Amino acid sequence: MAELPADDDRRYDPDALLTLLRTFALVVLRGMELTPAQQVELTRGLGEPQVDPDTHNRHPDHPELFVVDNSGDTPVVGNNVWHTDGSFLRRPIRYTMLRAVTLPPSGGDTLYADSRTAYETMPPQWRDVLAGAMGVHTYDRIAAKRAEAHNNPAALAGSSTHTPVRHPVIRAHPDTGAPVLFVNDLCLSRIESGAGFPVELTGADLIAHATQDQFVYRHQWAPGDVVVWDNARALHRSDFTAALTRVMHRTTTAGDIPRSFT
Numbered sequence: 001m002a003e004l005p006a007d008d009d010r011r012y013d014p015d016a017l018l019t020l021l022r023t024f025a026l027v028v029l030r031g032m033e034l035t036p037a038q039q040v041e042l043t044r045g046l047g048e049p050q051v052d053p054d055t056h057n058r059h060p061d062h063p064e065l066f067v068v069d070n071s072g073d074t075p076v077v078g079n080n081v082w083h084t085d086g087s088f089l090r091r092p093i094r095y096t097m098l099r100a101v102t103l104p105p106s107g108g109d110t111l112y113a114d115s116r117t118a119y120e121t122m123p124p125q126w127r128d129v130l131a132g133a134m135g136v137h138t139y140d141r142i143a144a145k146r147a148e149a150h151n152n153p154a155a156l157a158g159s160s161t162h163t164p165v166r167h168p169v170i171r172a173h174p175d176t177g178a179p180v181l182f183v184n185d186l187c188l189s190r191i192e193s194g195a196g197f198p199v200e201l202t203g204a205d206l207i208a209h210a211t212q213d214q215f216v217y218r219h220q221w222a223p224g225d226v227v228v229w230d231n232a233r234a235l236h237r238s239d240f241t242a243a244l245t246r247v248m249h250r251t252t253t254a255g256d257i258p259r260s261f262t
């Protein structure tokens with residue numbers, strides 16, 4: 001994790017952020033002043049801004065900006081389990097920028113786990129078994145959760161728009177080529193073996209390994225905070241109860257087709 005304090009001019013410089021993101025899984029920017037339009041523009045400096053398939057939580061003036069709000073008629077669902085953004089896409093989301101808009105008096109943290117550390121610390125026999133293994137990622141569970149929480153059966157249609165995709169379980173990081181674990185507790189429906197080994201490990205086994213306390217950074221949000229993370233390098237989840245009012249503005253960029261490490 002890298003942190004840029006409120007007097008650091010690099011906070012508004014996308015090239016400086018990209019440089020930090022080559023080394024760190026996430027960058028915390030303190031004391032940011034960003035309008036929704038400025039957030040979209042800063043995101044554009046990191047990559048092509050994406051529009052989330054969930055129409056209910058789009059910002060009215062900026063479709064690229066997703067309003068992460070747990071209150072009202074369209075609470076955001078699914079963020080409280082370990083995931084990487086958009087792994088159900090053929091080209092999963094690369095960077096996510098999350099800005100604190102309304103924070104509860106306490107709580108409402110976001111947790112991050114480093115997917116490269118997850119690979120480096122896994123038992124060697126797991127690496128052998130996972131070489132060439134493919135994860136099947138689907139949109140089904142997100143669609144079902146959204147349909148139920150938003151009382152909108154039409155949301156189920158998202159499952160046919162987003163057909164299952166296969167991504168390497170161990171992917172080569174797009175910048176460094178280093179091996180990283182690429183799993184998602186929301187979207188990974190099964191693991192198909194590669195290299196002739198049967199894979200008896202489940203996504204839950206891999207996530208339990210990756211998210212051990214010593215590998216997790218807990219971000220306690222302060223007003224003016226923005227966090228930018230690399231979904232090819234970090235898993236994340238929110239940690240709050242629905243009783244808290246909390247609003248965040250989220251933007252994302254397009255990513256590459258994940259390449260296998262082997």
Ligand SMILES: O=C(O)CCC(=O)C(=O)O
Nearest residue numbers: 068079109110237238250
């Ligand atoms: O609200 C949070 O703390 C996490 C948000 C999240 O999981 C996401 O935007 O994908």
